[in-house]
Amino acid sequence: MAQVSKAPRSPVLHSTRVDKVGFGPRLALRLRASLVIILTIIMLIPVVWMGMTAFKSRPDAVAAPAKVIFEPTLEGFVSLLTTRRQLLPDEAEEYRQRDDLNFADEIALKRGQAIIGPSQFPKQLLNSLIIAGVSTIFSVGFGVLAAYAFSRFKIPGEDDMLFFILSTRMLPPVVVTVPVFLMYRELGLYDTHFGLILLYTAFNLSFSVWLMKGFMDEIPSEYEEAALVDGYTRLQAFRKIVLPQAVTGIAATTVFSFIFAWNEYAFALMLTGDTARTAPPSIPSRIGTGGVEWAAIAAGSLVFLIPVIIVTFALRRHLLRGVTFGAIRKG
Amino acid sequence: MSQTTMQGPTRRHLSDRRVIQLFIVPTMLLLILMNIFPLIYSLYLSFTEYSIISTTAPEWVGLQNYRDILSDERFWENFAITGRYALYSVSLQMIVGFGMAMLLKEKFRGSGLLTTLILVPMMVSPVVVGVFWRNIFNPSIGILNPLLGYQNLETSPEWLVEYPLYSIVIVDVWMWSPFVMLLALAGLSAIPDYLYEAAAIDRASSWFQFWRITLPQVMPLLIIAVLFRTIEAFKQFDLVMGLTGGRPGTETVSVRLYREALQGQFETGSSSALAYIVLVIIIAISNLYIRALNRVREA
Numbered sequence: 001m002a003q004v005s006k007a008p009r010s011p012v013l014h015s016t017r018v019d020k021v022g023f024g025p026r027l028a029l030r031l032r033a034s035l036v037i038i039l040t041i042i043m044l045i046p047v048v049w050m051g052m053t054a055f056k057s058r059p060d061a062v063a064a065p066a067k068v069i070f071e072p073t074l075e076g077f078v079s080l081l082t083t084r085r086q087l088l089p090d091e092a093e094e095y096r097q098r099d100d101l102n103f104a105d106e107i108a109l110k111r112g113q114a115i116i117g118p119s120q121f122p123k124q125l126l127n128s129l130i131i132a133g134v135s136t137i138f139s140v141g142f143g144v145l146a147a148y149a150f151s152r153f154k155i156p157g158e159d160d161m162l163f164f165i166l167s168t169r170m171l172p173p174v175v176v177t178v179p180v181f182l183m184y185r186e187l188g189l190y191d192t193h194f195g196l197i198l199l200y201t202a203f204n205l206s207f208s209v210w211l212m213k214g215f216m217d218e219i220p221s222e223y224e225e226a227a228l229v230d231g232y233t234r235l236q237a238f239r240k241i242v243l244p245q246a247v248t249g250i251a252a253t254t255v256f257s258f259i260f261a262w263n264e265y266a267f268a269l270m271l272t273g274d275t276a277r278t279a280p281p282s283i284p285s286r287i288g289t290g291g292v293e294w295a296a297i298a299a300g301s302l303v304f305l306i307p308v309i310i311v312t313f314a315l316r317r318h319l320l321r322g323v324t325f326g327a328i329r330k331g
Numbered sequence: 332m333s334q335t336t337m338q339g340p341t342r343r344h345l346s347d348r349r350v351i352q353l354f355i356v357p358t359m360l361l362l363i364l365m366n367i368f369p370l371i372y373s374l375y376l377s378f379t380e381y382s383i384i385s386t387t388a389p390e391w392v393g394l395q396n397y398r399d400i401l402s403d404e405r406f407w408e409n410f411a412i413t414g415r416y417a418l419y420s421v422s423l424q425m426i427v428g429f430g431m432a433m434l435l436k437e438k439f440r441g442s443g444l445l446t447t448l449i450l451v452p453m454m455v456s457p458v459v460v461g462v463f464w465r466n467i468f469n470p471s472i473g474i475l476n477p478l479l480g481y482q483n484l485e486t487s488p489e490w491l492v493e494y495p496l497y498s499i500v501i502v503d504v505w506m507w508s509p510f511v512m513l514l515a516l517a518g519l520s521a522i523p524d525y526l527y528e529a530a531a532i533d534r535a536s537s538w539f540q541f542w543r544i545t546l547p548q549v550m551p552l553l554i555i556a557v558l559f560r561t562i563e564a565f566k567q568f569d570l571v572m573g574l575t576g577g578r579p580g581t582e583t584v585s586v587r588l589y590r591e592a593l594q595g596q597f598e599t600g601s602s603s604a605l606a607y608i609v610l611v612i613i614i615a616i617s618n619l620y621i622r623a624l625n626r627v628r629e630a
Contacts, residue, residue, distance in 0.1 A: 033439045039431060040445045046505065047451060049474050050463050064471035064484060142361065145354035153351050161359070163621065168366045170617040172566040174588045175606040178599055179369035179376070182383060202365035205358055234350045263456035265569040270593055280458050284573050294466055301459045308454045316447045320513050323453070324555070 050305070053298035058111065061294040075111070076295030078104050080121055080303075084113040120282065121300060128278040128304075131193055132261035135200035140254050142201070143208025144246065148238060150209070151216035152224075162210075166325065169206040173266040184271060191273040199267055204257040211256065211326035215249025216242070252318040255311050262307070279304055370610075377603035384597045396604035406587070406605070413583045416496060417564035420503040424560055425553065427504060428511025433545075435512070436519040450513065452506045461573020464502045465491065491574070495581045499574055506570070507560060514556045518549035551627040558620035565613055584609050 053061055055072040063070075082104065087095060092112045095101070101109065108115050146165075150158060180199065181190070189195035219242060227237040243250075269281040279300070286297055315322065377396055379389035400406050435446055452460070467473045468490040481487035490498045522545065530540045568585040571577055577586035588609065592602035 029437060029439055032434050032437065033442070036431075036434050036442065036445050039434070040448050043449050043452060043505065043509070045474070045478070046460075046464065046467055047455075049467060053466065062472050065477055066472055066474045068474075142358045146358040149351045149354035153347065155351060155355070161355075165358070165362060166621065167614070167617060168362050170562060170613055171366065171370075172568070172585055172588075172606075172609060172613060174566075174568060174585050174592070175373070175610050176366065176369045178383070178592045178603055178606065179372040180365070181593070182372070182599075183369065185383075198361075199365060202361045205362060209358060234347055238350075259454060263459075265456065265458040265572075266589075269572075270589070280456050280569075283459055284462050284576075294472070297462060298466075301463055304459060305455055308456075309451060312451055312454045313447060316443075316450070319447075319450055320517050323510055323513065324559070 047305075050298050050301055053294055054302045056295045056298075058293070058295060061298075062292075073107065074103075075107050076293070076299035077303075078107045078115075079293055080296040080299045081119055082108065082115045083117050083119050084108050085116045087112050087114050120277075121279070124277055124279045124282050125303070127193065127276055128262060128280075131196045131200060131276070131278055132258050134193075135197045135204065135261050136254055136258045138197070138201040139204035139208045139257050140212075140250060143205055143212050143253065143257075144243075144250060146205075146209045147212030147216050148242060151213050152221060162213075165206045165209050167206075169203070169325070173203075173264075174270075177267065177270045181271060190271060191275050191277075193276050195271060196268065196276055196278070199271065200261045200264065203264075203267070204260055207260065207325055208253045208257055211253045211321060212246070212249055214321065214326035215246055215253075219245045252315060252322060255315055256318075256322040259308060259311060262304075373603040373606060376600055377607050379600045381600040382597045383599045389600065392600070396601045397608070399601060400605055400608065409582055409584045409587045412496065412581065413565060413567075413585075416499060416503075416567070416583060417561055419497075420500045420507075420564060421557055421560045423500065423504045424508045424511050425557060427508040428556070429515045429549075429553065431508065431512040432515035432519055435516060446512075446516070450509045453509050455506070457506070457569035458573040460502060460506055461570045464498075464574055468498055495575050495578060499571060499581055502570060502574060503564075503567070507563075511553075511556045511560070514552045515549055518552035519545070522548045551623065554623050555620065555627060558616060558623060562613055562616050562620065565609065565616070 052068075052070075054076050055074070056067070056070050057073045057075050060067050060070040061076070087109075089112075091114075092109065095109055095114060105115055149155065150162060155161070184190040184195050189198070223245075224232075224237040224241045227241050228234065232240070263280065264278075265280040268278045272278070272281070283297060283300055283304070286293065286300070312319070376389060378391060378393060380392045380395070381387075381389035431449065435442055467475050470476055470487050470489045471484055475490065476487040488494070490501075526544050526548075527540060530544060535543075566585060567583055568589065571581055571583055571586050572589075575581045577583070577590070582590075584605070588602055588605050591598050591605060
């Protein structure tokens with residue numbers, strides 16, 4: 001009677017496959033892991049190289065052969081964010097005597113230059129932020145509404161409408177640009193924040209509808225139905241029952257839409273001039289003039305990349321969904 | 332049924348309809364304004380002789396623009412370049428991406444973190460990627476040649492000049508193989524374990540398991556990856572502009588379209604016709620994509 005049962009003390013949460021025990025498979029797994037680590041390193045070299053170049057001085061950045069060990073400096077960031085003037089030798093001497101210089105001035109002075117003002121980059125970054133931000137709010141807002149309607153109601157022609165919505169995303173930006181350009185010129189929307197916001201909102205809508213519909217489909221409709229029976233109106237049920245449950249989906253959609261708009265290049269290049277230009281088109285244009293300031297370009301790319309990397313980590317569970325328009329869920 | 336019990340649901344049904352309209356109309360309106368209208372407008376323009384920088388009104392020329400494009404050798408070259416680029420980069424992405432997924436399909440400590448790190452390249456702005464890979468490819472200051480073991484600056488290849496198309500393919504593969512990997516991983520994780528267990532009990536070789544279980548089971552997702560990447564390859568613009576600026580040998584249809592439409596002579600009419608030709612190709616591929624997608628979702 002002493003031994004009643006031999007149940008394991010902790011619950012068994014997974015089983016080991018019969019063909020995966022023993023020395024051979026374990027060694028194989030080790031090997032696999034090492035291979036993956038090597039691959040990851042190879043994949044990350046370009047990004048790391050960019051990070052390194054951002055902190056190089058001008059001679060180090062163009063050193064041949066490429067320098068891996070160097071003295072880090074903020075020179076790249078200073079030349080990214082400011083416009084400078086080359087000083088004459090005696091002017092530079094005079095500058096060196098002054099003691100009201102801040103650290104940015106000091107860095108510029110090392111190259112014999114004086115800072116005469118901010119560059120276009122901060123403004124372009126701000127433009128990117130405004131345009132990507134506002135268009136994201138609109139596209140996610142409209143997208144959530146439409147996704148809810150498509151998910152909960154039988155709508156005549158629903159499949160066709162969804163197909164139409166998806167197909168707008170398949171259009172190459174270059175195809176739509178000419179007529180949009182003409183339209184914008186007529187309406188005075190060329191090179192305005194509003195113009196790009198409108199375009200990005202439309203561009204991201206298809207994505208946000210599809211992605212949100214996937215999330216909405218997963219929310220059981222029983223809760224709302226119960227709420228409707230209790231006398232909630234449809235809108236109240238949507239606001240108080242559905243939206244709180246859709247928060248994860250909304251967050252993921254928001255960030256993906258933001259990244260798309262943030263990274264967008266073709267429309268921005270063709271539909272903006274100086275006023276509303278975002279950061280992506282400005283990065284290649286830095287190459288054209290004179291000697292290439294790789295440190296500044298790398299610094300700009302890095303500044304532009306950091307939010308994206310943060311987001312990649314925050315969203316890793318939803319990445320698959322995001323890049324396939326919500327069509328594929330597992331992962 | 333009495334009158335009163337009918338009334339409740341009917342009223343709610345009506346208000347639901349209002350809700351549907353309220354929720355869907357803004358989306359549809361915006362999409363029609365920003366997509367359908369431009370498409371119709373450019374269809375009209377594609378039958379005209381017109382330039383956005385001239386003051387003369389569009390002049391109807393019928394199918395002339397299409398005839399010119401289809402008989403111009405440079406356009407065929409653009410298409411050939413795009414096709415070759417799509418073929419090389421999509422097939423390499425499939426091999427690399429699927430290979431990585433096979434390595435990552437069994438979890439080990441840290442595999443989640445490594446997977447996420449591998450995904451970083453595809454989240455970066457393509458134009459930034461293009462610009463910065465110029466530095467990496469550069470024979471004197473770049474890091475690619477030293478890593479490949481070229482010691483001598485004289486003999487090391489100048490990638491962007493000697494192999495411009497392959498350079499774009501390399502960058503595209505670097506950037507988008509993670510996407511294929513992600514899709515393949517999703518497919519692999521959905522294969523039920525019992526299939527392999529049964530095969531192991533039958534002492535089937537791993538080779539046999541791969542061909543008879545793994546590959547058929549992930550196939551639908553791989554097909555989606557192929558179609559998705561092919562569509563993107565035809566749309567490719569940012570990366571090419573960032574990397575080579577569309578120099579000869581890398582002038583894809585999108586780059587050509589951009590040049591035709593918004594540079595030089597601003598040939599609005601003829602570029603609209605070209606846009607339509609590209610559009611038809613992409614719609615054809617998209618159709619395949621959506622069909623494949625539906626099959627996967629049903630399964």
